Amino acid sequence: MVSTLSLDAINTLAAVILLADFMLVASSRMRSLTRIFALQSLAMGCLAAVVAFETGAEHIYVVAVLSVALKAVVIPRFIDYTTAKIQVNREVEPLIKIPGSLLICAAITILAYFVTEPIMELGTAITSNCLAISFATVLIGMFMMVSRKKAITEVIGLLIVENGVFLAAISTTYSMPMIVELGVFFDIFVGVIIMGIFAFRINRTFETIDSTVLRGLKD
Amino acid sequence: MIEAALILPAVLAAICLLLGRRTRLVEAVSVAGAGSMLVLGLYLVLRTFDEGSVDEGIWYMDQFSGLMMLIIVLIGFLAMVYSVPYMRHEHDSGEVNQKRIAYYYGFLFLFILTMVLVVVSNNLGMVWIAVEATTLVSAFLVGFHNKATSLEATWKYLIICSIGISLALLGTIFIYASSLPILGEGSDLHWTSLMAVAGQLDPSFLKIGFVLVLIGYGTKAGLAPMHTWLPDAHSQSPSPVSALLSGVLLNCAMYAVLRYHILLIHSPLGGGFSSGLLLLFGLLSLGIAAAFIITQKDYKRLLAYSSIEHIGIISIGFGFGGFWGIFGGLLHMLNHSLTKALLFFGAGNVLQKYGTKNISEVRGVGRTMPFTAALLIIGSLAITGSPPFSIFTSEIMVLTAGIDQGNLLPAILYSAILVVVFAAFMGHIVKMVFGEPPQGMEKGEISKMGLLPMIVLAAAILIMGLYIPDILGDALRDIIALFGGLV
């Protein structure tokens, strides 16, 4: 029997994750992007921990701790470090203005809800309502990648998509086999580092990380 | 034994990176290393072709893996051999220094390692990790030249493929979820375990999972409309790397998609759903590629779009299904790799001679580099589907499959587009080969050593066009049995 306290905790944390998505879209400074992303990853980790507590599966605790350590601490620090090194302008430069972006994200959330409604019964007993939020997070992450000009915000958008995928994993299956989870975390970590390296190189060559300058190759 | 195929490239990569400036030594180690990879790979391949699948827990090789392994080690070896004179020329013209050459060979071995990992993993999660790893490692190879255009191509490559891979991860999770009701907590995402219970997997999760996997891994395979990174990445990377990317990596990504396709065929959902999607994306890729081939101005991008076209054909083959569709699709994977590698090597020679990627600025290759020109003509005829080369065989098989299955409209579209591509592609190549070369251009090949892999490939596609070796034919039949022989 699932305790209502755990259910409430999971629902609240899922609401925090959805809220964080919107806050990310609404932020106009680079610093707040990494901070809110760290908050979102922390909420994910706590959600995983609650699931682990309810199901008694201990390897999910490891996943939760890894998630917090890697995505709430290491990766945001690394991105801040890269941003500082590139000495880039602190403004996030949106292609679509913030009010418009927020409205689009609201529409995306409603869309995600409708898409996942038929599958919600297939989810697990504890976390099936998180499935809609995970889809919304994936779509909002992709929207962020498309609608922001700076190269580093594209990386953050990617990380949000990964967060959404992670949440979807928790909602449908509690967790994947341990080795897969570890590999996924490692891949994401290495991926972010490599993208940081290339963002640095782009800045060195183009004097900017505004990705709209990357238009040279055309047909 | 399979672990050896993974440890070997890792060790070779480490050696190359450590050797640093001793270029001669690095080259020797690389070629020898690639040769030993070839031998080891062939051993593993022939073992599975003869004895059937090998299940070592996390590693698993059946005939399908064997076919892919064959492509990887063969093209890998030839690309390594071609790299030696290519990189020497780059070094002599001042483009790269010796340290970077060692770095190039090291990453090349790492790249091969990740691709082998894709095809020998039993665990579908491991397959995902390996595909992501191929993106990360090849990013360094694509951005090797560190120019503005290379960086742009690498960035697009990294970002677009990473989004795709994330979707593929979501798809993998759903497929895993479909197995939970039956296998419970003990489900380990091994392909063998999933195949064992395929008949009871939950259909709705499988559907969503496959769509996501198709879009996700399809991004890496170059299926339209997720192909936008491909022309940039394949044209900006060094030519041997382009050959590996076009000829091998795209096939590995398709392999991943097809593993899920097989799973769906044996599930209660049946193969109709996934075949339909494969057909749709295949036709779309074919059409879009053809459109861009007609108006192309850069010959390396031309080859890249041709890769998109051929992945489309492979996808159409599996979409049509049936004996000929699958046989054609599998054979095409092999044939396309061989032919595209040949073409990229030739393009590499042209680039080093003429210094430009622009079709309109390249004239008279027939006069300046007759051997390369001849091999380019052979390659172009082959890639556009002329007999007696091997691609003609596989393309005809796919067409037969389409007509057999009653999919007349797609089959007609398919043939029509192929004809258009033939005309456009040959038009571009012929313009480059014939005519007068620019004033003062030195005549003579870049190197003799570079021609050897090209001659081997040309011979291979000619022979394969006339006769398919029995071992290969039997292995292909076994793979078709995997696919259920049906849709």
Place this chain on the structure above:
Amino acid sequence: MLTSLVQTLLILALSPLFTGLIRRLKAYFQGRQGASVLQPYWDLAKLFRKDSVVSQDASWIMTATPYVCMTAVIAAALMVPLMTTSSLGFVGDLIVVVYLFGMMRFFMALAGLDAGSSFGGMGSSREMTVSAIVEPTILLSIFTMALISGTTDLSGISHNLASTGFDLVRPALFLALAAFFISTLAENARVPVDNPSTHLELTMIHEAMVLEHSGKHLALMEWSSMTKLLLYMVIMANIFLPWGIDTDLTALGLAAGAAAIILKLLVFSLAIALVESSMAKMRLFRLPNLLTVSFSLSLLAVISYYIL
């Protein structure tokens, strides 16, 4: 019936007090002594004694608006529960209340334009920009509460939530509260949307619209604005966090209800004063960003009610 009248009179009588309290708190945060908490009463008394001067070019709207505004807030006060949940609910529900405020805003904007001065017109247009986003936000936030408690009658919402303890609490509630708080700031001309004590035309929204009024008319406009602020705070207190309100009209319940509402109003006054003191007024062109955030919050509240 009687309780509603008593509550309404109390709200009218106490509104200047809370405005004075907020000003006093702001002064305290700014290190000043500040005027007495009762200062707004003296201001209103002074204004009532004076005559109104009306521009020659103004129409009947100019003279009618103060009375319309006052009527609107009195009517709204009749429907909002203060200490007990039995108010004049059958007359109207949350939609009526929101649109009473809307009517008040409409007439104020017209009055701003009416006198023909450019300050008034500017204030009116800015007010309309802000309210275009704020009005849906308010509607959605209160609507979320209606969804949670099952009725659109304000005292009904209060009653249902208060009597069922914490069972009905969802994340949607907090999201809606956050959105409503930002809307309170926007609607009542508080920093960071508008500066209530400014005299510079560049920074006015609300002040610009009432600029042309004087004497009795100005007194009525000021009083209705203060009451509007109090009403918003009461709504926040009793609709979103209604625990403590009296539900059964007993003497003990009423006493508890009174204590609860005073406490909550003090907390909200402190919150508003804190927000006003710690932030600067935002540039007009950045306002849509903030307001759209609050709109998204209220939208999220409704969505999360269904999802979670």
